[in-house]
Amino acid sequence: MLKSKYKAFEIQDDKVSETVMDGNxxxxxxxxxxxxxxxxxxxxxxxxxxxxxxxxxxxxxxEDNEFLNNQLIPYLRGM
Structure with missing residues (x-):
């Protein structure tokens, strides 16, 4: 089950970017x-x-493999 907000990080080489995003x-x-x-x-x-x-x-x-396999991966493939 998704939470309402998440902290997301992108790490590349020595750079780290952080954002707070909606949980959808x-x-x-x-x-x-x-x-x-x-x-x-x-x-x-x-x-x-x-x-x-x-x-x-x-x-x-x-944490939520059902979300990953049934929603996120198919959605990303369709983008």
């Missing part, structure tokens, strides 16, 4: 889509619990 499919997909190729992506709840960790479009961990 479109906001999460837009963040991932706008990350540069090869960057590390982490999305956390506001209290710091990891929700999604990946590198570019390769996802290594997601």
């Amino acid at each position: 499919l479109i906001a999460i997909a837009d963040f991932i889509k706008n990350c540069k190729e090869g960057s590390i992506i982490t999305i956390h709840t506001l209290d710091g619990k990891p929700f999604l960790i990946g590198m570019s479009k390769l996802f290594l961990y997601c």
Whole structure:
């Protein structure tokens, strides 16, 4: 189940960008889509619990695999 807000980080080389985003499919997909190729992506709840960790479009961990496999990945493929 998605939370209402998340902290999202894009890490590339020695640069880290942070943003707070809404906890919905479109906001999460837009963040991932706008990350540069090869960057590390982490999305956390506001209290710091990891929700999604990946590198570019390769996802290594997601707290909600049903959301990842049934919603996020198909949505990203359709973009």
